[in-house]
Amino acid sequence: MARKSGSHAGITGPRVRDAAERLFARHGYAAVSMRQIAAEVGVQAGALYLYTRDKQSLLFDLMQSHLRDLMQAWQAVPEGDGPAARLEAFTRFHIRHHLARPDAVFIAYMELRSLEPENFKVIEALRKRYEDVLEEILRDGAAAGVFTVPDTKLATMALIAMLTGVNTWYRDSGRLSRDRVEDLYCDMVRRAVGA
Amino acid sequence: MARKSGSHAGITGPRVRDAAERLFARHGYAAVSMRQIAAEVGVQAGALYLYTRDKQSLLFDLMQSHLRDLMQAWQAVPEGDGPAARLEAFTRFHIRHHLARPDAVFIAYMELRSLEPENFKVIEALRKRYEDVLEEILRDGAAAGVFTVPDTKLATMALIAMLTGVNTWYRDSGRLSRDRVEDLYCDMVRRAVGA
DNA sequence: GTCTATACAGGGATAGAC
DNA sequence: GTCTATCCCTGTATAGAC
Numbered sequence: 001m002a003r004k005s006g007s008h009a010g011i012t013g014p015r016v017r018d019a020a021e022r023l024f025a026r027h028g029y030a031a032v033s034m035r036q037i038a039a040e041v042g043v044q045a046g047a048l049y050l051y052t053r054d055k056q057s058l059l060f061d062l063m064q065s066h067l068r069d070l071m072q073a074w075q076a077v078p079e080g081d082g083p084a085a086r087l088e089a090f091t092r093f094h095i096r097h098h099l100a101r102p103d104a105v106f107i108a109y110m111e112l113r114s115l116e117p118e119n120f121k122v123i124e125a126l127r128k129r130y131e132d133v134l135e136e137i138l139r140d141g142a143a144a145g146v147f148t149v150p151d152t153k154l155a156t157m158a159l160i161a162m163l164t165g166v167n168t169w170y171r172d173s174g175r176l177s178r179d180r181v182e183d184l185y186c187d188m189v190r191r192a193v194g195a
Numbered sequence: 196m197a198r199k200s201g202s203h204a205g206i207t208g209p210r211v212r213d214a215a216e217r218l219f220a221r222h223g224y225a226a227v228s229m230r231q232i233a234a235e236v237g238v239q240a241g242a243l244y245l246y247t248r249d250k251q252s253l254l255f256d257l258m259q260s261h262l263r264d265l266m267q268a269w270q271a272v273p274e275g276d277g278p279a280a281r282l283e284a285f286t287r288f289h290i291r292h293h294l295a296r297p298d299a300v301f302i303a304y305m306e307l308r309s310l311e312p313e314n315f316k317v318i319e320a321l322r323k324r325y326e327d328v329l330e331e332i333l334r335d336g337a338a339a340g341v342f343t344v345p346d347t348k349l350a351t352m353a354l355i356a357m358l359t360g361v362n363t364w365y366r367d368s369g370r371l372s373r374d375r376v377e378d379l380y381c382d383m384v385r386r387a388v389g390a
Numbered sequence: 391g392t393c394t395a396t397a398c399a400g401g402g403a404t405a406g407a408c
Numbered sequence: 409g410t411c412t413a414t415c416c417c418t419g420t421a422t423a424g425a426c
Contacts (some may be wrong), residue, residue: 012391028308030225033419047392049421050386109307113223154371157364158357165356176349183375184349189342192387207409217406229402241409 013051015041020058025103029059031113040188041150059111066104067126073097074133083141084195090134091189092182099178105167131156138193150195159189208246210236215253220298224254224309227325254306255314260300262321268292269328278336279390285329286384287377289358294373302363326351335387354384 019040023032034055038045052058077093080086098105108127115123135156141147149155163185170181214235218227229250233240247253257279272288293300303322310318330351336342344350358380384388 028223028225028306030223031309034421035419043391044393045420046422053418059406089204113221114226129286150382151371151379154376155383157360158380158383161363162353162357162359165352165360165395168356169352176346187352187354188350188387189343191389192383192385230400238409240402240405241412243409250402314415375404 012041012047015049016051017058017062019104023108024052024059024062024111029055029107034112036041056116056119059107059114060123061102063108063111063115063123064126066101066108067123067130069104069151070097070130071126073100074130083137083144083146083191085195086137087141087147087189087193088186089164091186092139095182095185096165098164098167099170102167105164109164125176131160141193141195145179146195155193159192162188162192201349202213206243207236207238211243211246212253212257216257216298218303219254219257219306220236220301224250224302224306231280251311254302254309255311255318257299258306258310259321260371261296261303262318262325264299265292265325266321269325275353278332278339278341279385281332282336282342282384282388282390285332286358286381289355290361290380291373293359293362296363297362304359326355329355335390336388341390350388354387357383357387 002033008017016037019037020032023040026135034048037058038048041048048165052061074090074093077089080089108123112120112123135152137150138147138152138155140157142149142152164187166181170178172178176184211232214232215227217315218235219229230240232253233268234304236243247256261352269285269288269292272284276283278346303318304313307318330347333342333354335342337344337347361380365371365373367373371379
């Protein structure tokens with residue numbers, strides 16, 4: 001790597017975040033050093049502190065941005081007509097959104113325990129808001145008699161775990177296309193809630 | 196903690212493993228130091244090396260034992276009569292076995308990336324054998340026409356993710372008993388495969 | 391805005407006394 | 409079988425030169 005000359009105001013910050021995201025996802029927060037992140041960006045370790053207060057803030061900011069993006073992206077999805085359509089929209093949205101940002105998703109699920117208590121509370125609240133989206137769909141469907149869901153909270157957790165699990169095994173080089181995966185999961189979800 | 200006197204041949208080894216399991220599950224492999232493990236056991240850090248070759252072996256042994264236990268425990272479950280009964284037996288077994296050892300399960304899922312490449316291969320092979328158990332049940336059911344499963348590999352991954360997810364939210368102090376959780380998941384699984 | 395240099399704590403692992 | 413002492417490395421973070 002050649003040494004950098006001149007300034008990079010405005011672009012080094014995002015590059016620090018990108019490098020941290022990639023490295024945290026690959027090796028885990030605790031296993032990654034500030035020196036490694038700096039090397040990835042092409043600066044010295046000390047320079048990172050111009051862009052982040054400390055390592056913990058780097059993790060917290062990544063997780064918070066990810067969850068805010070997630071909620072914002074969901075709100076941009078057109079409202080479906082009725083519980084069944086909304087459930088299908090949610091399923092497709094969840095899979096597509098998560099497959100598109102595997103590193104951020106991985107960190108959000110694996111590094112909760114690396115958050116300091118106050119940061120943890122904030123992230124948990126954001127995650128809860130997203131789970132509530134699905135739970136409301138299931139509750140509406142059950143109330144309308146179109147779903148058979150004896151326990152909406154349990155079903156919410158079960159379905160989210162199932163959907164998020166796609167990230168652990170899906171590979172673009174594999175047998176199935178993303179669209180095909182979406183279709184198959186939609187089938188399973190629909191049947192699981194008795195729609 | 197009072198200082199220990201005398202020898203503890205035969206019991207310190209298991210205590211080291213137990214302490215490592217608890218700490219790795221709570222804080223993550225990379226975040227836990229040998230000194231912390233030693234403190235938990237009540238010995239000095241150097242003494243740990245009488246019971247393990249190094250920190251990596253400690254992790255590998257924990258994961259390998261867990262997966263061997265899992266396979267052995269499954270083999271002790273009575274064979275069900277037909278795919279539907281076998282699927283229910285698997286569902287109940289998986290939930291019960293996993294809820295009973297949350298730390299080992301957590302480590303097995305979260306610390307794959309902390310394994311050195313050769314150890315990783317061994318663990319992945321063991322995990323694959325367990326997934327094959329479910330896949331075979333689904334394939335048999337599909338072949339017999341009692342399940343509607345367009346893609347058995349995908350369904351296997353989806354169901355295992357769903358079932359293992361129980362560990363992330365279930366609390367004994369919560370609303371639902373373990374038996375009730377098993378019942379509800381059995382319903383969802385049965386419906387998901389169109390049984 | 392980035393560098394070098396450095397402070398200081400803590401890491402894994404080993405040697406040798408008891 | 410466990411201890412103390414230690415080696416050597418790496419960690420985060422800061423200070424001050426350029």
